[in-house]
Amino acid sequence: MTAFMTTFGIWLSAFFTISIFSFLYKDNPLYKFSEQVFVGLSAAYWLVNIIYSIMIPNLFSKLIGDFSGNLILLIPAALGVMMLMRVHPATQWISRYPIAIMIGTTAGISMLRYMKSDILNQVTATMINPFAAESTSAVIGNLLLIIGTLCGVFFFYFSKKQEGIYKAPSKLGIWFLMVSFGATFGYTVMARISLLIGRLEFLLGDWLHLIK
Amino acid sequence: MKRSFPLVFAFVVGFLVLLAEFIPHRPFNQLTSTLENWFMIISGFAILLGQISLIRVNSKIIAHKEENWQYHLAGMISFALMLLFGILWGMREASGVLGNGEDLARWIGLKPFDYLFTYAYMPLSATVFALLAFFIASAAYRAFIIRGFESNLLMITAVIVIIGRTSIGSMLTGWLPESLSFWHIPNLLILSWNTPILQRNVPF
Secondary structure, eight states, X not given: OHHHHHHHHHHHHHHHHHHHHGGGTXXXXXXXXXXXXXXXXXXXHHHHHHIIIIIIIIIIHHHHHOXXXXXXXXXXXXXXXXXXXXXXXXXXXXXXXXXXXXXXXHHHHHHHHHIIIIIIHHHHHHSSXXXXXXXXXXXXXXHHHHHHHHHHHHHTOOSSOOOGGGHHXXXXXXXXXXXHHHHHHHHHHHHHXXXXXXXXXXXXXXXXXXXX | OTTHHHHHHHHHHHHHHHHHHHOOSTTXXXXXXHHHXXXXXXXXXXXXHHHHHHHHHHHHHHHXXXXXXXXHHHHHHHXXXXXXXXXXXXXXXXXXXXXXXXXXXXXXXXXXXXXXXXXXXXXXXXXXXXXXXXXHHHHHHHXXXXXXXXXXXXXXXXXXXXXXXXXXXXXXXXXXOGGGGGGSHHHHHHHHXXXXXXXXXXXX
């Protein structure tokens, strides 16, 4: 039975894969069906995942195991219930409080995190002696790092019109930005292509056994 | 009051988190982790709220037999099946209401939830994101190609990255001597990643 179910599963995967790819031709019933199934499955997957990985270990297990010792957890539980009040128009305003806590926490933590990683660490990493490197390519890399950072930051300086002598670093900043956007774009495309190769490998290998 | 008080609340919570960073003493040193834990629990309820909203929207479409209602019904059936399997027999190592589903796992090879995850959710997810490769490539071609020096710079870098990540990239410049290895295409990838703007100025 296990072998049959595995084969059935492979055929099910192949059906969904081909149905989604059929959108490349045009929108069709098979694609619409698979799209909605994907929406349903992913919604349920995340709900079950949250229940088992967050709600049970962080809330329910602790409250059931030692209720009096974890009384403080009743606060986030109450806030969570308040969040659900959004379902009804008359009680919608109550959900603003848990949302306020979430926004406040996220803003505070993100501000600190970005202050460290995007400002302090970056300033430290850029304030280097470019000629202290061992190889010529490393020296060129360090120089690019410093010039690129300064010009890139200068491009976002809008308090003064970027003309005359101010135009050159700004222009250089754009070039550095474009190179970085290109690299990011290239990596994004390759990530998608890897997924595409994976699906084709599945269709030609696991399903049709044309490749090994 | 209903609007301004939550705003004050958000400000106070954010300010407390900032303050906690500079006061390494009780209760401030535990404040951030406590709030992070609360955040996770509240976001769990928020996910539940999202699912309730999804059910409401889809139920309305199905009840009124709006256009393409059959597909929404299929979506709701798949949602119910996955949720039911997850609650009854659990997922991966976690047990559900009816236990760990060993008998079923012996019969179908995996737990019912994991079976749906492996043979339906995973292929659907991977294929939907793989589909984007075609649209990204065609949209980028139309948007960037030969529009000016800057857009060409972007495309050239992207092409170098794409070629460099394939075996043809290594083959094309693999013959270069050691002294010129800097120009070997996979090595240029390191240069593009080390481009200062990428790491330092633009928050991706």
